[in-house]
Amino acid sequence: MASPVSTKRARTSKDVPYHLIYWPGFPGRGEPIRLALEEAGAIYTDTAHAEGGVNEVLAHIKGEQPFADDAANPPVFAPPILKHGELTINQTPNILLYLGARLGLAPSSDSEEDPDGSYKVNELALTALDGLSNEVHDCHHPISVNLYYEDQKAESKKRAEDYVKTRLPKFLGYFERVLGSRASGEGPWLYGGQLTYADLVLFQCVDGLKFMFPKAIAKLQREEKYAKVLQEHYEAVKARPKIKAYLESDRRQKYSNGMYRYYEELDIEG
Ligand SMILES: N[C@@H](CCC(=O)N[C@@H](CS)C(=O)NCC(=O)O)C(=O)O
Secondary structure, three states, X not given: OOOOOOOOOOOOOOOOOEEEEOOOOOOHHHHHHHHHHHHXXXXXXXXXXXXXXXXXXXXXXXXXXXXXXOOOOOOOOOOOEEEEOOEEEEOHHHXXXXXXXXXXXXXXXXXXXXXXXXXXXXXXXXXXXXXXXXXXXXXXXXXXXXXXXXXXXXXXXXXXXXXXXXXXXXXXXXXXXXXXXXXXXXXXXXXXXXXXXXXXXXXXXXXXXXXXXXXXXXXXXXXXXXXXXXXXXXXXXXXXXXXXXXXXOOOOOOOOOOOOOOOHHHOOOO
């Protein structure tokens, strides 16, 4: 009888460098993970900056060797992918959940003070990714992710108009409430008076939105709407010394045809 495969492995030590596997050429879904690693001063490698790094991304997606022989980790579906020692995981918020407590960017479930805090931080990150990242992506891929933007331009225009008029205010309004809530604590942060990875996710979403819908965001700022999210919180994250240094470095890639794209025809005031 075949013996059962053991998927158990010892926890990877915090000292082992992290390895991010993501497409080169744009910040994309990999960016909140980079921001977390940068803010924590973690040692990491990134296929976006490695010669031939794209081949590693492709090998994972295609389930090629040696990844096909991994007894401990299920095959990943799509990048971003994080490798840490023998652990291989994907799904952006899942990676952030793993990194959160390890990097001091979320309460640990072992903490006596706030044992459930990690779920609250995760909730905020998931909500930002739902409404200010995934739905933004759907603005240029409203019919199918498999089709180019150029094949669904008419639908994209409708989708982007609806997004800017109804969905964007709904999610910005939600985060404005979070920032004004008692649970956000002191200071400009979303939860518990301390910077967490949810803050980095929200910052990245707002930064991408400023690039993709500059007219709509400028109008909201002129009207002094959602000032906590668009101004205070955004600037507070941007001014963090390690984040500032990262944003000014070559490691920060420019927006192009990733998650946040600029199309003049979609750039409406709302
Ligand atoms: N929900 C995931 C999915 C990852 C994802 O959609 N990755 C994109 C690249 S940015 C991809 O390659 N998707 C392939 C597909 O959806 O077919 C996440 O947040 O990480």
